[in-house]
Amino acid sequence: MVTLPQTRIEQIKKRFEMLEAQLHDEAFSGDYGRLAAEYAELKNIVALLQALESVRKEQADLAELLADNNEDSAMRAYAQAEVPQLAAEAEELEKRLQILLLPKDAADERNVLLEIRAGTGGSEAALFAGDLFRMYEHYAAAKGWKVELVSASEGEVGGYKEIIAAVAGRGAFARLKFESGVHRVQRVPETEGSGRIHTSAATVAVLPEAEEIDIEIRPEDIRIDTMRASGAGGQHVNTTDSAVRITHIPTGIMVVQAEKSQHQNRARAMQVLRSRLYDMERQQAESARSSERKSQVGSGDRSERIRTYNFPQGRVTDHRINLTLYRLDKVLEGELDEIIEPLITDHQTALLAEMGEGG
Structure with a gap:
């Protein structure tokens, strides 16, 4: 039998009743949207609790x-x-409740800063970085999320040496956070006459978008340099010094923005810097919290090879959960749920095991 945290269940019931009363109070003047979202989340838990109580009766x-x-x-x-049918029903409800009662990642509902960088493989790596960006664009579109380009450095024959985009939408970080790491591609480049398969790589970093209240950046901790913007092939060259480079002195993190507006560059560079600092804090907190265990899924280790895209075999393999799909074309078109759902389930299983060991 699954053990459910009774104290937390009672707290949830009381919180649900309080929210219900507040939301039906015509005189209520608080943040209705935030409370309504919390109410909707708790309603799912309360409905399962009521179903479980009915089965137990x-x-x-x-x-x-x-x-x-x-x-x-x-x-x-x-x-x-x-008897056995009701026992199976109760066990299924308990398992579903246990998942819903898992500790929530505070960043799950946040928007995302998606960074993709070409790694080993030269031009082929840049092309692959472009493929990955389009894959995430299609996935975001299917989810109804908005993708806004922050900055891009194009490859010599296409694709991107580096591309950063903001992805805005409910639960964006919750579904994309397991994408951080090294993505490897195996394919025959168009310029390869002998048909030899080349291996290239690109690094993906998925950062929860930070707000000003999350991270305090003191003016004395940053150095801002402006310089003349110059894009590939002379594009976006401005007559004024519009490119902005912000260096965070305590950490050495450097962000460069080189679009047309210096004011916009400064704002976006600060947005990227804030998110990188926030992500660094989260990584350190997670590392301290889980120093005695190593969770492959969700570790966010940018140096970890997480997935291989093999074109000759039409195969995608996620190495963290030993998942192989022969649907490479569909995955690159943005059909990622077949990979993301098992990653989430695996992460939840690891959390449940950790809670069991702690209990």
Whole structure:
């Protein structure tokens, strides 16, 4: 039998009742949207709790009936047949509740800063970085998320040496956070006459978008340099010094923005810097929290090879969960849920095991 945290369940019930009362109070003047979202989340948990209580009552009634030796034999046989079915129902509800009661990642509902950089493989790596960006663009479109380009450095024959984009939408970080790491591609380049397969790589970093209240950046901790912007092939060259480079002195993190507006460059560079600092803090906190265990999924280790895209075989392999799909074309078109869902499930299983060890 699954063990559920009764104290937390009682807290959830009380919180749900309080939210329900507040949201139905015409005089309520608080943040309605935020409370409504929390209410909707808790409503799912409360509905499962009510279903579980109903099943447990049925189980108690059956146990009472079976304990009564004066009961009709046909009725006792019917009750006996119901016992395993109700037990399975209760176990399924308990498992679903256990998942919903797992500690939430505070960043899950945040927007995302998506960074993709070409790694080993030269021009082929830049082309692959472009493929990955389009894959995430298609996935975001399917989810109804908005993608806004922050900065891009194009490859010599296409693709990107580096591209950064903001992805805005409900639960964006929750679904994309397991994409951080090294993505490897195996394919025959168009320029390869002998048909030899080349291996290239690109690094993906998925950062939860930070707000000003999350990270305090003191003016004395940053150095801002402006310089003349110049793009590939002379594009976007401005007559004024519009490119902005911001260096965070304590960490050495450097962000460069080189679009047309210096004011916009400064704002976007600060946005990227803030998110990188916030992500660094999260990584350090996670590392300290899980120093005694190593969670492959969700570790966010940018140097870890997480996935291989093999074109000759039409195969995608996620090395963290030993998942292989022969649907490379569909995956690159943005059909990522077949990979992301098992990654989330694996992460939840690891959390449940960790809670079990802690309990």
